[in-house]
Amino acid sequence: MMGVKCAAVNKILFCILLFVLFSCKNENHKVDRGEIFIANLDSTCTSEFKYSDLYKKVTAIILDNKEVMLTEISKMLVYKDKLYLLDRRAQGVYAFCKDGSFVCKFGNLGAGPDEYVSCNDFGINADAGEIYIYDMAKHRIHKYDIFSASYKESIIIDKSIDIDYIMCNSGCLYAAQASNRNEEKESIYYLLYQIDVKSGKKIAQWFDAVYYNKGWNDELIHGNIFYNIRENKDLFVLGLMDTIMCIKGDAVFPFLAIESERLVQKEDFLKDEKVPTSNPRVRGKRMMSLLTRLSAQNKIYQISDVFECDSMLYFSCMGRILYFVQYDEKKRIAFTYSRVANDVLFRMIPEYFQLPKFLCADSMGGYYYISNDNLAELKYFIDEDNISEKLINRESIKELNEDSNPVILYYEYKN
Numbered sequence: 001m002m003g004v005k006c007a008a009v010n011k012i013l014f015c016i017l018l019f020v021l022f023s024c025k026n027e028n029h030k031v032d033r034g035e036i037f038i039a040n041l042d043s044t045c046t047s048e049f050k051y052s053d054l055y056k057k058v059t060a061i062i063l064d065n066k067e068v069m070l071t072e073i074s075k076m077l078v079y080k081d082k083l084y085l086l087d088r089r090a091q092g093v094y095a096f097c098k099d100g101s102f103v104c105k106f107g108n109l110g111a112g113p114d115e116y117v118s119c120n121d122f123g124i125n126a127d128a129g130e131i132y133i134y135d136m137a138k139h140r141i142h143k144y145d146i147f148s149a150s151y152k153e154s155i156i157i158d159k160s161i162d163i164d165y166i167m168c169n170s171g172c173l174y175a176a177q178a179s180n181r182n183e184e185k186e187s188i189y190y191l192l193y194q195i196d197v198k199s200g201k202k203i204a205q206w207f208d209a210v211y212y213n214k215g216w217n218d219e220l221i222h223g224n225i226f227y228n229i230r231e232n233k234d235l236f237v238l239g240l241m242d243t244i245m246c247i248k249g250d251a252v253f254p255f256l257a258i259e260s261e262r263l264v265q266k267e268d269f270l271k272d273e274k275v276p277t278s279n280p281r282v283r284g285k286r287m288m289s290l291l292t293r294l295s296a297q298n299k300i301y302q303i304s305d306v307f308e309c310d311s312m313l314y315f316s317c318m319g320r321i322l323y324f325v326q327y328d329e330k331k332r333i334a335f336t337y338s339r340v341a342n343d344v345l346f347r348m349i350p351e352y353f354q355l356p357k358f359l360c361a362d363s364m365g366g367y368y369y370i371s372n373d374n375l376a377e378l379k380y381f382i383d384e385d386n387i388s389e390k391l392i393n394r395e396s397i398k399e400l401n402e403d404s405n406p407v408i409l410y411y412e413y414k415n
Contacts, residue, residue, distance in 0.1 A: 036243075037256040039327045039334035041263075041300060041317065049324050049337040051344040054309065055365065055411040058344050060393040063405035064102045068094055070405045073369045075224065076359040079124050079146065083367075083408070084131070091119040093133055095149070100408075104149040106131050107142060114151035116142055120164070125197065127171035134166045134175075141166065141173075141200065155200035161193055164219070167226040169234050170249040173197045174226075176238055179219035179283060180209065180276040189217060189276070191238050194250065206245075206252050213239045214266045217276045218283040220291075220302055223358065229308040230363075237303045240264055244303060244315070256313060256327065258334075264294060264301040295320050307361035309413055316358075344390050344411060346381065353377060356409050365412040375400050375407065 061083075063070065071089040078084070082103060083096045095103040106122075108115050117137035124131055124146065131144045139159065143152040157163065162182070163175035173195045180189035191207040209217065220239055226247075227235045235255060237244045242263055246255035273286050294301055298320045306315040313327040324337040341349050345356075354377060356368035370378055378397060381387050387394055397407065 036254045037313070037327065037329060037332065039256055039258050039325060041258055041260040041323070041325065041334060041336045043334060045336045045338070047337070048339045048341050049326065049335075050341045051411065054314075054413065055344045056414045057390045057392060057412050058388075059410045059412070060391060060397055061096075061098065061408040061410055062100045062393065062396050062400070063096055063408065064100055065403065065405045067102050068092075068105065068405075069403070070094070070372075072371060073357075073359060073406050073408070075121065076367060076369075076408075077122075077124050077228075078360060078362050078367070079126065084122070084124065086119070086122050088120065091116075093119060093122045093131060098410075106144045106149050107133055107151065113154070114142070116140075121166050123166045123168040123173070125168040125171060125173070127168075128197075132166060132168065132173065134163070136164075155198065157195065157200045158202040161190075161202060163193065165222075165225055167234060167236075167247075169247050170232045171197070172250050174236075174247060176225055176236070178222060178225070178238060180217040181278045182276055187276075189213075191241070192236060192245075192252065204250075207241070209239075212241050212243070214264060215269060215274045216240050216290075217274060218286050220287060223304060224306075224360065227306040228360065229306075229313075235306050237306065240301050241303065244306060258300075258303065258317065258325075260300050262298055262300045262319070264299045268294065268297070268299060294318075305358040307358075307366055309361075343388070345388055345409070347386050347388050350381065350386065353381070359408070365410055368409045368411065370407045370409065372402065372404060372406055375402075375404060378407070 070085065070087045072087055073085050074088040075086040076083060081098060083098060085094045085096065091109050093106045097103060111117065116133055116135040118135050119133055120136040121134040122131060129146050130152065131146050133142045135142060139157050140154045141157060142154045144150065145152060162177055164178040165176040167174045175193045175195050176191060189209040190205040191209055191212060193202055194204040196203050209215065216239060225236060225238045229235055232248060234247045235244050236247055243257040244255045246253055273290065277283060300317050300319045302318040304316050311329045313329060315325050317323045317325060321338060324340050326335045343349065354374045356370050359367040359369055361367065382394055382398060
């Protein structure tokens with residue numbers, strides 16, 4: 001009984017600390033924080049999570065390559081009946097129908113007023129019917145009509161911030177800074193900003209990295225950092241944050257915090273790792289050194305691949321292995337899995353295979369993708385008859401070759 005009381009007291013103190021940190025460091029908005037969930041990753045550990053417990057089937061979406069060749073899918077957003085894809089290597093944003101047919105490309109590389117020098121990220125402003133493409137080289141956001149793909153205008157981003165990712169929610173534009181490239185040590189490095197969609201000026205800023213990123217100033221290996229879970233409701237988590245934040249309109253508040261005896265702390269960093277630098281080689285070297293050390297110490301860090309289905313929140317955490325977490329929002333219980341079994345895609349789980357990369361989710365299922373480099377592996381498993389009958393369009397995969405686009409796998413939720 002005493003252990004239960006202590007655990008309850010610890011959770012209360014944890015919530016109070018989180019509230020104080022959030023309140024003190026957010027000087028721009030006072031918002032209704034709602035009710036925060038706390039997921040204890042040490043409470044219920046299970047060996048395996050089966051895809052078949054969540055998904056009923058998977059459909060291969062073959063992206064048409066007659067007009068466009070993609071090298072990778074860096075990011076994907078779903079809007080109405082279209083899939084919008086970012087390819088950072090090929091530097092472009094493309095729209096496809098859900099059957100894989102090509103629709104259009106937004107903008108082109110170039111130095112013209114309606115062109116971008118770099119295509120680093122994009123967001124969809126559903127309220128305005130616009131696609132925003134972030135051009136880091138020009139420090140601008142270019143706006144295109146989402147239906148006609150025609151250019152509308154560009155805005156110059158506030159020069160006081162260096163951003164890496166963008167997202168729109170309820171007509172509001174948000175931007176995230178994944179690393180501190182300002183070598184002035186006295187400056188405060190914030191993780192999240194709100195930007196005026198007309199002027200490009202900074203409206204608000206949240207999450208001092210000293211507190212929320214444990215003092216870490218450099219980027220980690222990121223896929224997504226913004227996750228849409230419901231209409232006009234997005235989640236945000238970056239770097240070494242141990243709390244998933246919720247964005248709704250112009251309100252930002254804590255949604256779910258993780259706790260564990262092995263959770264990474266400020267004390268786990270070396271002194272020189274906390275010094276900001278603009279040198280990409282130094283930042284890369286620091287990142288690899290940190291990841292190697294945290295893995296050896298079996299620390300838990302970096303929340304990613306977040307989605308929600310039927311009052312269940314799912315996400316991954318890094319450690320010595322990749323942990324998969326299922327959080328029951330009604331019962332307030334977290335289940336931590338050390339392994340996932342993709343038994344919807346495979347008849348028998350192979351000993352070695354490349355995991356499909358998570359892209360995003362909608363109300364009906366989750367989108368993953370297999371790169372062109374791994375198509376041969378998927379075709380091999382088809383030839384070996386080790387692909388489940390739950391995979392739709394498997395015959396179309398056999399016809400793909402080295403000139404094909406990546407394949408999107410759409411896993412449909414059970415009813």
